[in-house]
Amino acid sequence: MIERPNAVIDLGDNTSRFGTPPAALRVFADAGPGDASEYPAPDAGALRAALAEVHGVPPARVVTGCGSDDVIECAIRAFAREGERLAFAAPTFSMIPEFARNQRMEAVPVPFLPDGAWPVDTLLAARPHVLYLCAPNNPTGHVPGGDLERLLACGAGLVILDQAYAEFAGRMRIEAPEHPRLLVTRTLSKAYGLAGLRIGYGVASEAVIGRIGRVRGPYRIGRLAERAAVAALREDHGWAHAHVALARAARAALSAALEAAGFRPHASEANFVLLPLAGAAAVARRMLALGVRVRAFTGLPGSGDALRITVGPPPEMDAALRALAAATGEAADAVALRRADR
Numbered sequence: 087m088i089e090r091p092n093a094v095i096d097l098g099d100n101t102s103r104f105g106t107p108p109a110a111l112r113v114f115a116d117a118g119p120g121d122a123s124e125y126p127a128p129d130a131g132a133l134r135a136a137l138a139e140v141h142g143v144p145p146a147r148v149v150t151g152c153g154s155d156d157v158i159e160c161a162i163r164a165f166a167r168e169g170e171r172l173a174f175a176a177p178t179f180s181m182i183p184e185f186a187r188n189q190r191m192e193a194v195p196v197p198f199l200p201d202g203a204w205p206v207d208t209l210l211a212a213r214p215h216v217l218y219l220c221a222p223n224n225p226t227g228h229v230p231g232g233d234l235e236r237l238l239a240c241g242a243g244l245v246i247l248d249q250a251y252a253e254f255a256g257r258m259r260i261e262a263p264e265h266p267r268l269l270v271t272r273t274l275s276k277a278y279g280l281a282g283l284r285i286g287y288g289v290a291s292e293a294v295i296g297r298i299g300r301v302r303g304p305y306r307i308g309r310l311a312e313r314a315a316v317a318a319l320r321e322d323h324g325w326a327h328a329h330v331a332l333a334r335a336a337r338a339a340l341s342a343a344l345e346a347a348g349f350r351p352h353a354s355e356a357n358f359v360l361l362p363l364a365g366a367a368a369v370a371r372r373m374l375a376l377g378v379r380v381r382a383f384t385g386l387p388g389s390g391d392a393l394r395i396t397v398g399p400p401p402e403m404d405a406a407l408r409a410l411a412a413a414t415g416e417a418a419d420a421v422a423l424r425r426a427d428r
């Protein structure tokens with residue numbers, strides 16, 4: 087049995103492994119007592135202005151929240167009632183069925199088509215009150231094909247397009263169809279390396295933003311978090327860009343190394359790689375004992391058991407590959423031993 091090391095390399099949550107925007111850290115160094123004793127701005131106006139500038143939309147089309155989780159959940163609360171349907175292509179972000187449950191909605195998971203495209207017809211046939219789409223999708227990492235315009239054009243409910251990983255697919259700016267019922271969500275938790283601040287946002291029509299705003303209420307974002315986020319957006323766009331480039335290079339190297347080792351990773355446009363692997367949960371436990379945390383999934387539609395590995399700098403990827411080889415080797419040894427026992 088190997089001791090669990092003190093310093094675990096955490097490749098389980100897709101947060102940034104490439105550091106923190108320096109302008110955001112300066113804000114914390116310069117903090118004063120009022121930043122703790124006074125309320126923040128009720129609707130994070132400075133942050134909305136900065137985000138509006140990044141994406142080239144009016145501030146009235148931006149809503150912020152305590153992580154994009156919060157924006158998504160507020161949107162669901164604003165648009166759906168108990169008993170209504172929340173449809174999504176499966177597998178996807180694990181919080182979505184939970185949000186449906188919290189709202190006493192009916193979750194309607196529809197498997198992706200075999201080629202990874204949106205199951206457009208089946209999603210539309212579900213007549214959802216809220217349709218959740220994620221691109222690049224978590225945990226598969228792919229950008230689904232299929233007719234997004236048709237998904238938007240049909241039905242009367244809210245469509246959420248979760249772009250938490252879009253920067254890693256080469257989209258620093260939101261490019262989404264103009265549609266009155268579409269909410270595009272993003273986060274500073276991934277490409278901007280600020281998961282600890284809990285800053286998420288959405289861009290939509292003014293009508294959708296207004297409706298979410300009434301559910302959201304004031305003060306979702308702390309003073310220092312807002313100021314640090316604004317500093318990162320205004321001063322560290324280059325930092326984020328460079329970090330994304332490093333993550334993309336690390337992703338390509340990780341995928342190539344996994345393939346060279348005989349694995350079959352999914353092609354990814356995000357900052358993680360999904361690796362179908364029988365017995366993934368046991369492998370993840372062994373990897374953790376070796377100092378590397380990854381996320382295990384059991385019985386994913388279309389993939390079965392799988393590991394999701396966040397991409398990080400080369401030394402972390404080397405450690406992950408070594409732990410994976412040792413953990414799967416140990417598993418193979420255990421199977422061989424069991425066979426020998428018989």
Ligand SMILES: *Cc1c(COP(=O)(O)O)cnc(C)c1O
Pocket residue numbers: 100152153154155156179220224248250272273274275276281284285286
């Ligand atoms: C990480 C993630 C988020 C972002 O969560 P935050 O609440 O903004 O930290 C949103 N959607 C998906 C699919 C994610 O993987």
